[in-house]
Amino acid sequence: MSIVTIERKVLEKNDEIAKRNREEFQKRKIFVLNLVSSPGSGKTSILEKTLEYFQGTIPIAIIEGDVQTNLDAQRIAKYNVPVVQVVTNGLCHLEAKFISEAFDSLTTDTIKLLIIENVGNLVCPSGYDLGEHHKVVVLSVTEGDDKPLKYPAMFRNASVLLINKVDLLPYLSTDIEEIKKNALSINPKLILFEISCTANAGIEQWGEWLKTKIEFK
């Protein structure tokens, strides 16, 4: 029971900082996404495709969260956008205070869209508000159709579900309609996109949705 109490205190402190982050983002008119998923679902590939889609038309910055290594930041660096790598040194999720620090080290004033790539973990990041406008959960079809039911907190707290690697569906027993049904049973408000970074599918729909959010925020 003592663990629960401590966790609650950590979460309360985190929520305070997240609130301040959100106020700062609002003030500067930056639309902020928190990209979450299992390891290897394709968050970084979706980021790359998103950067290619916008190709400098909108000023974007990236915060990369990883337990270890800066491999993801290296992948993103070649798109010539501001990128900060947060290495958690074993911690299983990003916290609002890391984002606050990382954001301070981003020097550009013109950012319109900030995408935070969280640590690959379908459990722990669900409880940590970073101050984002939307949590975007990525699920690869290779993970099977039962994941929304097995990891409900993440799907409940997210606003958007990107169903990724749909090009692999012909080689899997995964039923994409079952993924959608399960996800919507947990969170009927989820906005869904079907994506394949390899086949370049669904990126335009995702990009168009992003544009409307950036323009109307």
Place this chain on the structure above:
Amino acid sequence: MSIVTIERKVLEKNDEIAKRNREEFQKRKIFVLNLVSSPGSGKTSILEKTLEYFQGTIPIAIIEGDVQTNLDAQRIAKYNVPVVQVVTNGLCHLEAKFISEAFDSLTTDTIKLLIIENVGNLVCPSGYDLGEHHKVVVLSVTEGDDKPLKYPAMFRNASVLLINKVDLLPYLSTDIEEIKKNALSINPKLILFEISCTANAGIEQWGEWLKTKIEFK
């Protein structure tokens, strides 16, 4: 800093119970595996294939860990082996005390092999000893070849790496030799098996290895 101290206390308490679990398993001559991976890497499918391989020749029991639902225990139940479902209610890993309780509820005295399927999470379960003889990490080739570098703790603490879904390699840019190289750079002692549950590949090698451990323990 206080969080770190608290985590250390939790881990110390866990290690104590894990030590008692291990003594109990030794006394009863039960070989125990702790199966860990990202969500959707195929732990349950590998369990099913392992149970099919042994088909009642060795008495096996299963402890299923999930954040939510008993879907995995339902899948395993049809193999007519003793199975206990542990639902962590949001907690991101199994702890030694859950295993102690679950083990007490297993009524058979004849178990030779106990397989614990941990919560799908490539980060948090790495620090929690359950009293197992080996941590077995499952990595699906769909997750990419950089995962051992990005989640090193799990690969460092495991004894065995099951590289799963190798039937999908023709449709991916993943290089399996790179997975092996990266995994062995983190932990040169890792024992590797290439597995496909769909194509029924590698199960025999894995089963043969298991047999030697059970016979010689």
